Amino acid sequence: MEQRLLTNKKEFKAKGFILQWEWLLVALIVAMFVMNSNLSEYFFQYDNLRDATMGFLDKAFIVLPMVFIIMMGDIDISVGSIIALSSVVMGDLYAHGVPMPLAMIICLAVGTLCGWINGMLIVRYKELSAVIVTLATMTIYRGIAYILLKDQSVGKFPSWFKFLGWDYVGTLPFILIVFAVFAIAFGLLLHKTPFGRRVYAIGNNPTAARFSGVRVDRIKVIVFTLAGLMSAVTALFLTSRMGSTRPNIATGYELEVIAMVVLGGVSTAGGKGRMIGAILAVFLIGFLRYGLGLVNVSAQMLLIILGGLLIVSVAIPQLKSRFAIKRKA
Amino acid sequence: MKKFLVTCLTVVMLMTIVAACGNNNNNGNKGSSASPQASNAASPSGDSGAKKKFAIIFKNTGNPYGEKEMEGYKKAVEELGYEAILKAPDQPTAEAQISMIEELISQKVDALAIVANDPDALQPALEKAMKAGIKVISLDSAVNAASRLVHINQADPERIGRTLIQGVVEMIGGSGEIAILSATSQATNQNLWIEWMKKELEDPKYANVKLVKVAYGDDLRDKSVSETEALLKSYPNLKGIIAPTTVGIAAAGKVLTDKGLKGKVQLTGLGLPSEMAEYIESGVCPWMYLWNPLDVGYLSGYVADALVNGTVTGKVGDKVTAGTLGEKEVIADGDGTQVMLGDPFKFDASNIAEWKAVY
C-alpha cells in the first residue's frame, strides 16, 4: 500500500507514465490486428471491420460515463437493467400506439430518471456504498421490466428505426459516428472542464475535495444521471439491432462495461485514468472478440483469452513500477 | 522509457504467441469431442473456396443436449463432404448470437442453422445473412417465419403438450392437483408447450385435474429446487409435477428423492436420459419424453444441404431425403414452413439403461 502511494505520487508528477498506458493499448491493438489478420483472411477487410464495430459499440456508450464513476471510486452495476427497462418501456409504449419518436424520447427520459434515482440514493445514504444501491436498483429496474412485459416481446418497430443499428451514413456506420460525437464530448468534459478536474479531485481524495469547496454530492448525482442517460442511448441502438425487445435483454452488460473501463487504465481506487484509454480498450476487446470469432474459437477458450488479457495487461505496469522501486531502494 | 517500451513490445509479442497457441491447443483438445473442423477453419486461406461451409449456432456452450445436436449436424454435413462450423456463446443470450451471425456472414458461409435464444431478436441479423446469400434455417428453438427459410421441428409442440398432460394424468390416476416447473419465463419452446398443455386441460375429461401453478426455475439448480420445495409446501395435495426442461426435471427429481415423496408426488416432463437415469431407475419419475438431439441436428444438416444445392426452396410440399432418417416433407407452420422430425420418444425403466450412456 505504501508502495502504491509512492507510485501514485510519481505518476502525477511525470505524466509520461499515464501516456505509456495508452501506448501499451495501442501496441496491443496493433499486435491483435497482426495476429487476427494472420489467423483469418476475412479479418482485415474494410467492410468486415466496419460491420464489426456495429456489433460491439452499443455497450461502448456506457463506457463513457462509467469512466467518470469508476474514477470517483464508485461503481454502477445497474446499467444493464436500465437498458432493459428503458427499452421495454419504449417498446411497450409503441405497441400501445405512442408514436415512435415520442417513445424514443421517453426511453431516454426513463434511463435518465433511473440514473438520477441511483445518484440521489447514493448521496442521501452515504453509509451505503454505490455497490449495494445499484445492486438493489439493478434488481428493481429489471423487475419492473418483467412486470411490464411478462413473457412477451414487443417489436414490429417502424422500418426507419432499423437505421440506428444497421445502417450507414456515407460509408461509415451511423452508430460509429454517434459514438465518436459522444466520445469527444465526454473526453472534453473530463479533460478540459472544471467539472472533469473536480471528478479527478473527488477520485483522489473525496474528503479533501469536499473541504476545498467541491460540491461532491452534486457531481455524483450528475455523473450517475449521465450513466442512466447513456444506458438509454444504448437501449435505443440495441433495440434497433434486435428489432424487438424483452425484459431479459442486455443481461450481464455491466461486467463487460466495467472490464473495458479498467482495461482502459481507469483505476477503481479512484483518481487515475484517461478517456482515450477506455475508448481504446473498447476497440481492443471488440476487435479481438470479432477476430477470434472469425476463426471460430470456442466460447470457453475466448473466456480464458479475454480474462488472461485483462490480467496480463494490468499486471505489466504494476510489475514495472514494482521493480523500478526496488532498483531505487 | 525506452526500456519500458521494449518490455511492452516483448510482452505484446509473447501474448500474440500465447493467444495463437491457445487457439491451436483448443482445436487439438476439441478434436475428439466437438469440432475438429474448427482447426481447418483456423488455418487460413488454404482450403477456402474448395469446400462449402455449413455453420450451426447453439444457445450456449457446455450444454450436453446442444453438444449432441451440433454433433448430429456435423455428422450430416461431413457425410455430404462439406465443412462444419460449430459455435455457441458462453451465455444464452440473443445479443451474443447476433455477434456470431455477423462473424459467420464475414466468413461467407453457405448455410446457417440456428437454435435461437429469442424468436424475434435475431430477425435483423438473419435477414442480413439471407441478403448475403446464406441459407438460414432454425432448429429446435425457432426464429420467426420472416427470419428463416424453414424450421426443423424436433416434435410437434401440440403433441408434446398434450402427451405430457396425458402422461401425468395417467400417473396420478385421473384426478388431483398438478403443477408445471418450467425454465425461464422467456423460453420460447417451453411457453409454447405450456400453452398446449393448458389447451389439453380444457377437455372436460380432465374436470378433476387442476393446474395450480406454473413456476419458473430459470434453468438454475438452486432456483429450481427452491421452486419445487415451495410447490410442495404451498400445495400439500399436489400429486404431479410436469417439468419440460432438463435442469428443472432433474432438480425436481432430486427434491422428491430427498424428501421421500416417491409415489406420493409423480414427476414427468422432458429431460436428458443421462441426467434422469437415477430418478427413472428409482421410480421417482415413472417415465418421461425426449427426442434424439443427434437426429434433430442430423436432419438439419440435410435440409441445409438441400437448400444450398437448390433442390428445395423451403416451401410446403418440398421433400428432403435425410440420410439414415429417410424422406421428410416440408409442411406449413403458421406463416412459415417446417420439417417435422417425428414423435417424442418415451424413456422408462425398461430402456433408460441403454440410453443414459448415449446422451
Added chain:
Amino acid sequence: MSANVQSASPTEGKASTGRTISALIAKFRELGLLAFIVILAVGVQFRNPSFLTWENLTDIATNTAILSILSVGMMLVIITRGIDLSIGATLAFAGMVSALTVKHNPGLNPVAALLIGVGIGIGCGLVIGFLVSWVKILPIIATLGIMNVFRGFTFEASGGKWVSAHQMPTSFKSIATGSFLGINNLILIAIVIYIVAYYFVSHTRTGRRIYAVGSNPDSAEVSGIRTGRILLLVYTIMGGLAGLAGVLWVSKFASAQGDTASGYELSVIAACVLGGVSIAGGVGKISGILLGSILLGILNNALPMINVSAFWQMFIQGAIILIAVLVNALVKRGIDRNNLMRRKI
C-alpha cells in the same frame, strides 16, 4: 497496534475500552436488519401458514448453508478493501473436478472428495492472492479476469458435458443429504465454519490484523503488519471456502455443469453488504453476514411461497433489499445520534 484498536472500536465493541456502551451498540448495530427479518417472516407466515414450520425452516437453512459459508470468506475479503468476483467460477471448477474424480473412482471416500475440492479452491485462491498481494493488481480487476479463466477451465475440464446423478456414487451424494444428530450435514458444516470464523476474527492476532489492514493499510504496514501476507491469506481462505462450497453444491444438486453458480458472486456480495460489511473496508461482523445470508435465504424461499406472479418476484426481491438496507441505515443513524448525545452529556 494502535491502528488495530482504533479501527476495531466503531464496530467491534469488545476491543474498545468503553466496554458496556460499545457492547450495547454492537448488539444494536444489526437491530434494523433483525427487526426487518422478523416482520418479513411474520408477513409471509400470514400469507402461507406452512412458512414457519420445522420442515420449511430446515429447508431454508439447508438452502442457505452454501451462501452463508461463502459470505464468511467474502466478508474477510471485503474487510481488506477487496472484492472477489471469481468465487462462482472457483466453485464450479472445484465442484466439477471433484465430481469428475468420483465419477472415475466411485469407491473414493467422500471426505477425500471434499479435500480435493477444498484443495483446488485453495489453489485458485492462492493465484488470486498472489495477483492481489504481490503483483498488486486491484482485486476487482484480478478477480474479473480470473473469473473468465476459471470458467473456461471448467468447460475445458468437462469437455462440455455434465456429470449426472447416476454417475456419482451414493456416498458422494450423501455428503449433502446425510445428517448427524438429526441436523443436515450442510447446516452442521456451516455452523462449524461460523464458530471457527468467529473465534478467528475476534480472538486471534491474525484475525484482528485483517481488520487493521482494511481500516488503514498504511498505518497497518507502519505498525509492522505484513499486509501482503494478510491479503494472500484472505484470498486463500476465500478460495478454500469456495472449493468446499463447490463440492457441497455438486453433492446437494447431484449434478455438475460448466455454468454452475454462474453469477452467484453477486448474491454472496449482497449477503455481506446487507449484513453491514462496508465496501470501504475495515468493517464487518460475523453476526451481520449471518443475518444478511438469512434474509436472502428467506427471500428465495418465501417469494415462491406467497404465490405472487413470477413476473413480480424480481421487483419484490429488489425492493425488499433496498428497503432493508435503507431501514438498517436509518436505524444506525438513530443509534449514532443517541450515542453522540450521550457523549456530550
